[in-house]
Amino acid sequence: MSARRDGRRKQGFFARQSLLTRYILIVVSGFLFIPIIIPLASLVYMTTSAIGGGDDVRFTMKYGNAGEVEMDWHAEARSLRGGRPDEVNARLRALADEYPEASLFWVDAEGQTRLRLPEDAEGEGGVPDHWSADDAVRFMKTSVGGDPFTVVAFLGENNGEAAFMALQLPRKLVEAGPSSGSGTTFFVAFVCVSFVLFTALSLLFFLRIRKRLLLLQAAMSKRGEHGLPAPVEVKRADEIGGLEGAFNGMVEQLKAGRERQQEEEELRKKLISNLSHDLRTPLTVMRGHLYTLGKEPLSGAGKESLATLERKADGLGELIDNLLAYTLMTSGRYRLEPEPADVWRLARESAAAWYPVWEKAGIEADIRLPADPLVWKVDKLAFRRILDNLFQNIVRHAAGGRYAGLYAERRDGRLMLVIEDRGPGLSGSSEGKGAGIGLAIVEYLLREMGLAWERESSEIGTRILIYQSGSSETWGDSR
Amino acid sequence: MNTELLYIEDDREIGTFVVQHLRSSGYEVKWLRSGEQAVEQAEGCKLVILDVMLPGLDGFTVGQRLKKAMPGLPILMLSARTAIDDKLQGLQFADDYVTKPFHPDELTARIEVLLRRSGNHAPEALQVKHLLVHERENRIVNGETGEEILLSGKQFHIFNYLLRHLGQIMTKEQIYESVWGEPYLEGDKTLMVHIRYLREKIEKDPAAPAIIETVRGIGYRVRA
Numbered sequence: 072m073s074a075r076r077d078g079r080r081k082q083g084f085f086a087r088q089s090l091l092t093r094y095i096l097i098v099v100s101g102f103l104f105i106p107i108i109i110p111l112a113s114l115v116y117m118t119t120s121a122i123g124g125g126d127d128v129r130f131t132m133k134y135g136n137a138g139e140v141e142m143d144w145h146a147e148a149r150s151l152r153g154g155r156p157d158e159v160n161a162r163l164r165a166l167a168d169e170y171p172e173a174s175l176f177w178v179d180a181e182g183q184t185r186l187r188l189p190e191d192a193e194g195e196g197g198v199p200d201h202w203s204a205d206d207a208v209r210f211m212k213t214s215v216g217g218d219p220f221t222v223v224a225f226l227g228e229n230n231g232e233a234a235f236m237a238l239q240l241p242r243k244l245v246e247a248g249p250s251s252g253s254g255t256t257f258f259v260a261f262v263c264v265s266f267v268l269f270t271a272l273s274l275l276f277f278l279r280i281r282k283r284l285l286l287l288q289a290a291m292s293k294r295g296e297h298g299l300p301a302p303v304e305v306k307r308a309d310e311i312g313g314l315e316g317a318f319n320g321m322v323e324q325l326k327a328g329r330e331r332q333q334e335e336e337e338l339r340k341k342l343i344s345n346l347s348h349d350l351r352t353p354l355t356v357m358r359g360h361l362y363t364l365g366k367e368p369l370s371g372a373g374k375e376s377l378a379t380l381e382r383k384a385d386g387l388g389e390l391i392d393n394l395l396a397y398t399l400m401t402s403g404r405y406r407l408e409p410e411p412a413d414v415w416r417l418a419r420e421s422a423a424a425w426y427p428v429w430e431k432a433g434i435e436a437d438i439r440l441p442a443d444p445l446v447w448k449v450d451k452l453a454f455r456r457i458l459d460n461l462f463q464n465i466v467r468h469a470a471g472g473r474y475a476g477l478y479a480e481r482r483d484g485r486l487m488l489v490i491e492d493r494g495p496g497l498s499g500s501s502e503g504k505g506a507g508i509g510l511a512i513v514e515y516l517l518r519e520m521g522l523a524w525e526r527e528s529s530e531i532g533t534r535i536l537i538y539q540s541g542s543s544e545t546w547g548d549s550r
Numbered sequence: 551m552n553t554e555l556l557y558i559e560d561d562r563e564i565g566t567f568v569v570q571h572l573r574s575s576g577y578e579v580k581w582l583r584s585g586e587q588a589v590e591q592a593e594g595c596k597l598v599i600l601d602v603m604l605p606g607l608d609g610f611t612v613g614q615r616l617k618k619a620m621p622g623l624p625i626l627m628l629s630a631r632t633a634i635d636d637k638l639q640g641l642q643f644a645d646d647y648v649t650k651p652f653h654p655d656e657l658t659a660r661i662e663v664l665l666r667r668s669g670n671h672a673p674e675a676l677q678v679k680h681l682l683v684h685e686r687e688n689r690i691v692n693g694e695t696g697e698e699i700l701l702s703g704k705q706f707h708i709f710n711y712l713l714r715h716l717g718q719i720m721t722k723e724q725i726y727e728s729v730w731g732e733p734y735l736e737g738d739k740t741l742m743v744h745i746r747y748l749r750e751k752i753e754k755d756p757a758a759p760a761i762i763e764t765v766r767g768i769g770y771r772v773r774a
Contacts, residue, residue: 348603351649351650351651352561352564352650354650354651355561355564355650355651355652356561356563356564356567357651358651358652358653358654359563359564359567359568359571359654360567362571362653362654362655363567363570384651385651388650388651392649416721416723419721419723419767419768419769420721420723420724422767422768423718423719423720423721423765423768423769424718424719426719426765426768427717427719436765436766436767436768437767438766438767438768439767440767442738477767
């Protein structure tokens, strides 16, 4: 017990929660993940790119971002005060070297396009030679948000002159186009991984529940001592733990119940034993005195009375034995131990014991049992008792027929043991007829061993057929 | 001196009667009312008749002690309890078992069988029809001619087995398994052949055997 408690104490917060709480925790964390994951992903992305990918950014945006380029361009424009064409041309040529991918031009105060760089790109990109107000507006309209990225700056201090210069750069150079694409991939991957993680967690959770349930099931179906399942170890204080606890409680109750039942059975058995003893002791004394009396000189009538008394004493003894046996059997105290045995052999041995009794009663024994064994699963003692009771009945009720037959008969493909007499039949009256407890025992024992019987009775005799009940049984009638 | 038996029985009426009966059958009887002194008193006795229900030590305990101290001493259990449970428990050490109420003649018959089986029978020769069987010396003599009859090993064992169960019918399986010491499968013919040779030696008329009786469908019997 202490080991079990230690084990429970060592477990973490999660393990101590109920299954419901744990599952809700998993689900809630799954939902919380969605709003958390996006900023988290950005953060992770930004930190990783700031740390490991800085050069990369500068490479893809070598002139800085759009704002920086714009600021630079305006600064350049401011520095070209006065707008002398030579000066501006020279400066633009220099700038063209700085921005090799760019196209540049400038327009003087009269709206004349002065220098267009690179020079071979003349007339392209919607740049007219002479700018009207329409042109300017159209140019600005097409340029805003378009590709190329266009910056227009008026020359002079505070960019206040009428002349202006324009810079057109492919947009990808000033906006992190390609890097924003890799960011999306990162996000998708991150969300996918999170989803997989969530699924895996749920799956793991359920697999562990399943495993514990299966273990519990195995423990329940396993039979330990006394045919009861052994208690299981309660590892966690959750619902399954509770189930395991309840199961253990049930096993305890069953065990207690079984013990109580055994005690009661023991008491009952003792009572029956004592009763048997108390009934038989006086009978034994009576029997003894009858025997002594039989040695005395008696008249014919005296001898006859004595014989009757002896017969009654014997019958009473058997009745007590059968009655107590039947009580024991029906209360489940008489446990049968069926094992494969040769039925013919058991019948022969039983007949051997009864033969002298039959001889004495003038009964001719006709025994024709096959030499090949017929193996049934029977409790030998119980089977002998069945035969004893049946043979006893022949002596008591059918001695007048002077015949006891014991043979095999095949009917519907199954071999049967037949016991036949030529008495007045079961319905006929007989001096020794009683409550039929002997036959009740036969009935009970046969049923317990999976055997069945049929009685064919008429006024010229009785045939008792014993066979294995159930057609699915295999028949080991020969080898 | 007669064969001495130890009888342990607490019931005075039954005890008195059984002792009287056994004495009239020619046995010396030592009667104990409880099992306390059983092992000491069993000294010199040839057989113990033991009641199951005794005050103090019960019959099973006494029987087990006796068997431990004297393994060769036959024990006949006598019980007024139900046959079913006691029979199993009792027969583990007991050599035979008689349930009350019993017929006095049955008791003496069982005692004789047990004594013969344990070799503690009367020293004089056993007479079976015209044969005198000196069981001590394993010698069989034709009582009419005085000639000794020599049997082969198996024949002797078969005859001896039937003599030890005098008056009882023994099945072919029982005889075969006791004499050959192996399960009876196809032993039928073997046993029949041996019985035929045995009869040729001991019977006056082997064609109409008087000593070894065939009980049709069951087995053989030697009647006293």
